[in-house]
Amino acid sequence: MCNTCGCNITPGNREFAYKPVNGMTPVSVLKNLLAKNNDQAEHNRRHFDRHRLLTVNLMSSPGAGKTALLEASIDALRDKYRIGVIEGDLETENDAVRIRARGAPAYQITTGSACHLDAHMVHDALHEFPLEELDILFIENVGNLVCPASFDLGQHRNVTLLSVTEGDDKPAKYPVMFRAADAVILTKSDLLPVLDDFDPARAELSLRNLGSRAPVIRLSARKNLNLGDWLDWLIGELVQKRGKLAADVLAQPVADPQSILSNTGMGG
Ligand SMILES: Nc1nc2c(ncn2[C@@H]2O[C@H](COP(=O)(O)OP(=O)(O)OP(=O)(O)O)[C@@H](O)[C@H]2O)c(=O)[nH]1
Ligand SMILES: [Zn+2]
Ligand SMILES: [Zn+2]
Ligand SMILES: [Zn+2]
Numbered sequence: 001m002c003n004t005c006g007c008n009i010t011p012g013n014r015e016f017a018y019k020p021v022n023g024m025t026p027v028s029v030l031k032n033l034l035a036k037n038n039d040q041a042e043h044n045r046r047h048f049d050r051h052r053l054l055t056v057n058l059m060s061s062p063g064a065g066k067t068a069l070l071e072a073s074i075d076a077l078r079d080k081y082r083i084g085v086i087e088g089d090l091e092t093e094n095d096a097v098r099i100r101a102r103g104a105p106a107y108q109i110t111t112g113s114a115c116h117l118d119a120h121m122v123h124d125a126l127h128e129f130p131l132e133e134l135d136i137l138f139i140e141n142v143g144n145l146v147c148p149a150s151f152d153l154g155q156h157r158n159v160t161l162l163s164v165t166e167g168d169d170k171p172a173k174y175p176v177m178f179r180a181a182d183a184v185i186l187t188k189s190d191l192l193p194v195l196d197d198f199d200p201a202r203a204e205l206s207l208r209n210l211g212s213r214a215p216v217i218r219l220s221a222r223k224n225l226n227l228g229d230w231l232d233w234l235i236g237e238l239v240q241k242r243g244k245l246a247a248d249v250l251a252q253p254v255a256d257p258q259s260i261l262s263n264t265g266m267g268g
Contacts, residue, residue: 007147008033010111012120037151040119044126044154051131052245054238055139057153059177060161061170062143065187067095068221069161069230070138074102076231081135081238086125088117088142095140105129116147119154136238145174157182157237164188164195168203171210178207181214183233190220 008030016036024032048055058066067087074083085106087095096108107128109121122139129137139155141148149158160181162170165188171178178184184207186200204216215233219226 007113007115010114010116010118010121012118012122012124013037034150037119040123041152041154044119044123045156047123047126047131048137048154048156049245051134052242053131053134053137054157054234054241055137055153055155056157056159056234056237057139057141057148057155058159058161059141059145059148059181060143060163060187061145061166064143064161064163064166065221066140066143066161067098069185069187069219070099070140071102072221072224072227073231073234074099074104076227077136077235078103081235082133084129084131084134084137086117086122086137086139088121088140090115090142105134111142115142115144116151117141117153118151122153136234145170145177149177149180156241159183159185161185161187162203164192164198164200168198168200169206171203171206171212175210179210179212181212182237183230184212184214184216185230186216186218188220188222189218190223190225 013033013036016033045055058069060066070083070085077083083104085096085099085104087099087106087108088111089095089108090111090113092110093108096106099106107125109117109125111117111121117139131137139153141153158180160177160183162184164186171184186203189200192198192200200216200218207214207216215229217226217229217233219230221227
């Protein structure tokens with residue numbers, strides 16, 4: 001994470017950054033910001049869990065194809081699953097407009113100068129969604145292979161996209177981002193025949209060298225090629241999440257309202 005460029009301070013957490021506290025150094029301000037971010041992320045996760053949502057954070061460099069993947073996924077799943085999208089960009093509503101054109105609710109966060117989303121910005125966006133009406137909430141993070149990996153948003157899963165136009169050594173160059181990925185998508189695979197220097201096997205080896213066991217899924221959102229493995233992974237995660245939540249509810253002691261009332265002398 002860049003502690004020097006000021007990108008840790010966002011419109012979402014500015015109030016915590018500048019609280020006048022005696023004896024605070026720049027380092028302690030940054031530590032305080034990250035702690036506040038993590039608290040907020042836990043709170044966000046409780047919102048998602050309460051509504052039985054799967055929340056997926058999409059990360060990549062600018063233009064790797066995050067919005068195109070969302071458009072294709074909404075088209076493929078619209079009959080069975082309700083999808084919402086939180087969009088993060090420095091400026092413009094363009095991506096949210098593209099998502100809404102596919103019939104899904106989308107909320108655009110414009111971060112101004114901040115090159116990542118943080119948990120406070122995501123929390124503000126949550127209240128714009130009817131969460132109880134969704135199955136999957138995507139968060140399209142700001143296009144950037146560095147900072148987004150350092151900020152927990154409360155998501156359940158991270159998906160990192162790598163376009164075949166970017167070079168197969170990206171996992172080696174941006175290890176923090178790729179280590180954080182629960183799945184890696186090689187996008188724009190329709191272009192592989194004209195790119196003689198991108199080897200999907202080499203990209204996967206670069207990822208494995210980081211110790212990652214994340215599945216590597218090759219597809220083209222634009223040409224609607226090989227979307228199946230991605231959709232299977234996504235729905236598998238949703239089913240697993242809901243199974244865990246249900247098990248958690250069953251694991252709680254069963255309260256008997258009648259006995260509570262009689263113990264308090266209020267039962268009749
Ligand atoms: N050939 C090809 N082009 C694609 C594919 N997916 C996306 N693109 C193109 O790549 C460009 C960027 O795609 P987006 O989906 O906007 O990428 P993004 O990651 O959302 O971009 P930012 O939000 O700006 O970071 C557009 O011109 C897309 O049409 C694909 O599968 N194949
Ligand atoms: Zn930065
Ligand atoms: Zn986008
Ligand atoms: Zn809340």
